[in-house]
Amino acid sequence: MKRSEINKALKEMEAMIREYRIALPPFCNLTPEDWQGMDHEYDEIRDNMLGWDITDYGLDRFDKVGFSLITLRNGNPKKKEQYPKPYAEKLLYIKEGQMAPMHFHWYKMEDIINRGGGNVLIRVYNSTPEGEFADTPVTVHCDGRAHTVPAGTQVRLTPGESITVFQNMYHDFELEPGSGPVLLGEVSMCNDDEHDNCFYEPIGRFPEIEEDEPPYRLLCNEYPKWEDD
Numbered sequence: 001m002k003r004s005e006i007n008k009a010l011k012e013m014e015a016m017i018r019e020y021r022i023a024l025p026p027f028c029n030l031t032p033e034d035w036q037g038m039d040h041e042y043d044e045i046r047d048n049m050l051g052w053d054i055t056d057y058g059l060d061r062f063d064k065v066g067f068s069l070i071t072l073r074n075g076n077p078k079k080k081e082q083y084p085k086p087y088a089e090k091l092l093y094i095k096e097g098q099m100a101p102m103h104f105h106w107y108k109m110e111d112i113i114n115r116g117g118g119n120v121l122i123r124v125y126n127s128t129p130e131g132e133f134a135d136t137p138v139t140v141h142c143d144g145r146a147h148t149v150p151a152g153t154q155v156r157l158t159p160g161e162s163i164t165v166f167q168n169m170y171h172d173f174e175l176e177p178g179s180g181p182v183l184l185g186e187v188s189m190c191n192d193d194e195h196d197n198c199f200y201e202p203i204g205r206f207p208e209i210e211e212d213e214p215p216y217r218l219l220c221n222e223y224p225k226w227e228d229d
Helices: 003-019 040-047
Strands: 051-055 067-074 087-094 099-105 110-117 120-126 138-142 145-149 154-157 162-165 169-175 182-189 197-199
Touching (some): 003 051, 003 087, 087 169, 110 154, 120 138, 120 162, 138 154
Antiparallel strands (some): 051 067, 087 182, 099 169, 099 197, 110 182, 138 145
């Protein structure tokens, strides 16, 4: 992706967040210049990859496959003594035409919540021990209601509705055409993008960036480390 595309995506997500009157923590407003002076007091942000995140899954087709997100809080399974939080929280912004590819998590259970905007469609499958789609009914938990749907069903979430995605449950998501962009919330167990994502088709996670203009914000995998004097 070009840095200009990333900057544009970040500003679009900020505008959606302002529209729905959601206040972000201060670190979401830090500039690249601010980060040059952030010492070890800010290691939790660095170590747990809090902050802005743009993913095109390495495919360079962001308007088709990908979305924008912010990790607001997170623990760290690799550093449990230092960061004992067992939970994470995110905001996700998806435009019409974008989608997230099919995947599941070995460890993480999550609730995906439609916080506002259009309608999101989440397709669900159980997985087999071999990592394939199981041709078995899927028990879906949505806002206190448990019901069973056929494999491959797209569960429709209107604003305010949510779905619980259990471990080893394949899911993807896209928007209902014509319903407009969506701001999603995600409340989950600790997030570990390096080790806990199983994509049905092998793909990447973070974009390769072409620096055609200065960064508006640093992404969560770009923070400079603080060097002790």
